[in-house]
Amino acid sequence: MTGIAFGPGDASTLAPQVNALFYALLAFSLALGTFLTLLVVVYSVKYRKGSDVPREGGRLRPMPVEIGWTSATLLTAFAIFAWSAHVYMDHVNPPPGAIVISGLAKQWMWKFRHPGGQREIDELHVPLGRPVVLELGSQDVIHSFFVPAFRVKQDVVPGRGNRLWFTASKVGRYHLFCAEYCGTEHSEMIGSIEVMEPEDYASWLAAQGEGETLAEGGERLFHSFGCSGCHGQSAQVRAPDLAGIWNRPVALASGETVIADAAYVRDSVLMPDRQVAAGYRPIMPSFAGLIDEEELQMIQAYVESLGGQP
Amino acid sequence: MTDQAASGYIGGRMRPLDWLLSTDHKRVAWLYLVSLTGFFFLGGLMAVLMRLELATPAGDLVGDDTYNRLFTIHGIIMVWFFLVPSIPATLGNFLLPLMIGAKDLAFPKLNLASWYVFLLGSLFTLFSVVKGGVDTGWTFYTPFSSLYSNSYVSAAAFGVIVVGFSSIMTGINFIVTTHRLRAPGLTWFRLPIFVWTIYATALVMVLATPVLAASLTLIVMERLFGIGVFDPNLGGDPLLFQHLFWFYSHPAVYIMILPGMGVVSEIIPCFARRPLFGYTAVALSTMAIALFGFLVWGHHMFVSGLSPYAGVVFSFFSFLVAIPSAIKVFNWSLTLRKGHVSFEPPMLYALGFVGLFTFGGLAGLFVAAIAVDVQLHDTYFVVAHFHYIMVGGMVTAFMGGLHFWWPKMTGRMYSQLWGTIAAGTMFVGFNLTFLPQYVLGWAGMPRRYHQYPPEFQFWHDLSSAGAVVLALAYAMPLFYFGWSLLYGPPAPPNPWLATGLEWQTSSPPPKHNFDRVIVVKGPPYDYPHEADDPEVKR
């Protein structure tokens, strides 16, 4: 990756679609821009002061001209919009069967954990041709996961999970940048994505050895933080059983109903008083300040693993 | 000052207090012009330092913290202390009453007060820079700005809030002036386009600036009292800030370009000796831009985790807002048709504006297209795009306006040769600086990086070389305008044979602007239609 960069390189299934749109826009704007420039230059030269060309007659009436080019630009704008919205909406949801990798952004590094628990920092190995979903969280400020060669970028906003997906289409090593300014070492918050043949990826994973998966880590924390003391089977206090709640509706003491998704689990841990489950006393302590983003990701994964709606 | 030019509003005693305490809109315009020039060169200096740092991939000239402070203060100065007030507070202040045949603005004291408020706020921010700097970027994104930055964020934000009040004061003043003080016969559709754009800008200033004040106040409160609106750990939402900020800052983009469009709409008809083509369409598209500008803030947040449906809607509106701008470009081009075009420095700047604005605007289509913006957001493509509009557009228009009205403002002419050289150098330097940045952005170079992978160096070097040329070009007018002030030949009342009321009084104008009663009987831009005009045949 040396020499002069003329483009981002194409290494995902999304790249050709974005390229088509980009280069079409480029051709269109160069054509229109050149046309307008020529118009100005030709008129300026032809009608320069003292030039000997007839200027009488042939006046354009503004009204039809204005209506003409307003509708022409409107139609062009609609066409570009429709194309781009189509490409974009097409790519919102990942196809089934994706590998789900979790990622954590913090000042100033990227941490990743594969489904088998293998962990990496500022580096991510992915297999060729298989959709990869990244579930991203931020420990501190807003960061942005950007892989130019994949045409993907997603801000990682603290306090909420952000997701992105891609299917790599070319073996190689690609830049990972943090695209959202995040403080002192923003420009050092870079890394690389290694796209490997599926067999190589499998043997790479095997060589790393199995680590603790997110859900396993969550289970460990569930005990060490004392959650199980209230939520466990043999608990002395009355607290809701977390098995089976994932992505299912939960009735709140306020009379509302919410879906027990990742954000709900997160809020329950950090701000338990905000949404109290119906029929329980609000005795759960807040864990804000005690638990970090990665641990929250683990607990969310653990609650998910206890079952519910996938 | 010699006898002849030292007449009109400039004449009389030249003690500093006669300027610092004068409520004459023409003198207040000069107060603004001098302070804005200072800020422009200060902000420009930061830019040059950044470009020098980026000449090599390694972060060697300045460290990361210093670099972050440089781009932050460059942005704050250029946006709030230069671009937003630039044309409105200087040329607008000077010309609005003249163009509508009034003696002064509606509230002359408020006008002077607005300058003091501006100075107070901007110096306060500068003070925070001297104390140690701000490293949040001009966008102040939370929770970095509210919880994590260890720099003087509150002080800088406070200064910006104060400067916002000066914007609001100016806005109110211009709105009331345009409504109440037009000369008899000067109906809305006889107003010069410059007045339309200043009026639209004033509306946006009054409507949008309070939101900026509110969002920055929330940051200050969050830093001082931990109120938690933007803190996710207290149930706040960091993205709320972006919504508030861009609700101001997108319309502010139009504050920063509309007056430039106004200037160009004055210059082109004058040097083409033709009425502005499609006057009504240009006037109405000005108002349309001001209105649509409030509907597109979300296009800054396409990758922030906004709902995809909201993203698509914002993308749609962003395409809509491009249309009134396109209409203007078409109309300027067609104004040249069958004219008698000449190429004095103001016209060179105006034509330069049309070209640069067009290519900046076309780049806007790329970033409005949501699927492509995912790639381009927060890269150098965006940097190039808004510099084409803000610098290639607004600053070029500002230069054009200065060259156009300089004889009116000072009563003196300047060197046409040097004006031409500066305009040409600026055009070359500008494109050399910012054209490579489009390529950089598409190739994936993120913004706000003080070091970068080596394959980007070639483009960065072109850009840095361009920046040096550009800096030279911007320095030139300082000299020949300075020379003109002291030794320039006296200017006649109407050196360019332009229409418009401001040209019907002496150069420089008398203190009360006109020595006679103004009554307007005809349309604007009443330039000779046929070649038989003796002045044109000259």
Ligand SMILES: [Cu+2]
């Ligand atoms: Cu970053």
Ligand SMILES: [Cu+2]
């Ligand atoms: Cu915008």
